[in-house]
Amino acid sequence: MDGLALAEAVAELVRIPSVNPLHTGPKAEEHGPPGEGAVAHHLAERFDRCGAVEVVLDEVLPGRPNVYGRFPGRSDQLVVLDVHTDTVAVEHMTDPPFDGRIEHGSVWGRGALDSKATMGVMLALLDAMHRDGLRPDPTLLLVGSISEEAGGLLGATRFRPWVEQQGLRIDQLLVAEPTEFRPVHGLKGLVLIEVTTRGVAAHSARPDLGVNAIDAMTPVLAAFAAEHERLQAVPGATELGSGTLSVTRISGGSGGNVIPDRCSITVGRRIVPGEDPGEVLNELAAIACAACPIPCDVVSLLPTTPDGKPASPAFYQRPDSRLVQFLARTCGTEPTVAPFGTNALRYSGLAEELVVFGPGSIEHAHQATERIDIPDLRRLADVLTSWLAPS
Ligand SMILES: [Zn+2]
Structure with missing residues (x-):
């Protein structure tokens, strides 16, 4: 397919700002309200024009719908x-974020790489198929989901029960993210907690009158470090390796001469296949409480999943599955696993096969400039064409 036509299809989406509201700022808002509303409505119209027999705008949050289009096979x-429609912030960009210019063989602007490239290419392919009177072999459900970059994967969280309500049996589910054309068949899950120790404030000249909440946190930090060491010694059952634990934030104290009455830490526990997020949360709470000499609270920082868990489990798909092998063979790449979170964390068990895949590298996402190269768009068009096998 003509590279310039693919580039135009991606640029058209880049020109519609869809900064996640949790990433917004003055620069984003110069171009209209934040959020995925405008791009979702645009996609609904585009799906309709390229032959969808059903288009659904599914309002997840006010003004922020998911969009679904069904193309019969x-x-x-x-x-x-599944392509997320939100992007990260543009405040730190050194380039015009939404001009979608096509220059030096690339499309430039926020979202070009992560992840409007895949939606743009798919739309260009569907347009061409519609024009030529062709249909894909499988029925395609094309999904634009909100809130992947921040806010707890709300679009994916909503899409899952929608599929179940419709009684759909999905054979293959592809989640678009920059993976350098490598089929990603596993991701760790994340349980994120805050631990707070509660002491008693006093003048620091009379520490005997207070209870120092920072001192009380010291053995908790040591216990978590020991837990990380223990996890490293457990051999991983899959390519994802072992679980890990990191303390990522600490705060406490109110003045140089005050015995602190509280101290909080944030702890991220990456979980692997076979670990239950609810059980991991309970284990972390038990470790903190056993180590802490004074009362402490443990709360989960992520929104509860629809089935009442504090986080999604790890996602893992066998590397010898049909879709993983098809993508690896077609692209000449190796299957891999990835350390970052994506919508796939919400889709475990929703489809026979689940893979994260797309052009470009995650290492270039979220930066001060963003681009996708036209040869990558052409390569993606070839892969998606083989996948859908239109005739
Ligand atoms: Zn992304």
């Missing part, structure tokens, strides 16, 4: 392509 297979 020739077989009874059902595949889903």
